[in-house]
Amino acid sequence: MHRYLWMIVYLFAGTCAVAQSSLPIIGEMKQFYTIRKGDLLKAADRMPAEDYDFRPTPQVRTFAQLLAHIIDAQMGFCSAVKEEPRKINAASKTTKADLVAALKTSFDECDSAFALMTDSTAAQMVKAGGERSKLGTLLYATLHDNEEYGYLAMYLRLKGLVPPSTDSR
Numbered sequence: 001m002h003r004y005l006w007m008i009v010y011l012f013a014g015t016c017a018v019a020q021s022s023l024p025i026i027g028e029m030k031q032f033y034t035i036r037k038g039d040l041l042k043a044a045d046r047m048p049a050e051d052y053d054f055r056p057t058p059q060v061r062t063f064a065q066l067l068a069h070i071i072d073a074q075m076g077f078c079s080a081v082k083e084e085p086r087k088i089n090a091a092s093k094t095t096k097a098d099l100v101a102a103l104k105t106s107f108d109e110c111d112s113a114f115a116l117m118t119d120s121t122a123a124q125m126v127k128a129g130g131e132r133s134k135l136g137t138l139l140y141a142t143l144h145d146n147e148e149y150g151y152l153a154m155y156l157r158l159k160g161l162v163p164p165s166t167d168s169r
Helices: 002-016 024-046 063-081 096-116 134-158
Strands: 125-127 131-133
Touching: 024 096, 024 134, 063 096, 063 125, 063 134, 096 134, 125 134, 131 134
Parallel strands: none
Antiparallel strands: 125 131
């Protein structure tokens, strides 16, 4: 097994050394991120402002708190990839207008992080909740968005609203 791990590392290092954007995974990750970005923006817009304080049970976050968590996490991960750590402190925001604006700002940060990603920078290590590669950090941010969107979708359904990812069905 150890021998195969080294082969994978060797192959990955070799592909990272070739021309910019030859790894399809960066483009594929960006496509998935872009889909989830659209869903998150639509979900934030779809929930009426008066329901931003909705929580399904007393033990879980409100819709606003969940959205703030997504925003703060995105800003942390994506600014770390750019090696310019920034905080947006979305947890201090409570209105729909403020949270939607902060969400757009966090997506701007992630858009620029993805735009800067190349095969040669993908393996560079950054501190983002531990030490990770830049590619791994963007992957984690995208996976986190996906997981948290699932929760937002449930909140929307409980309010009788259709989640954006199922609009076309």
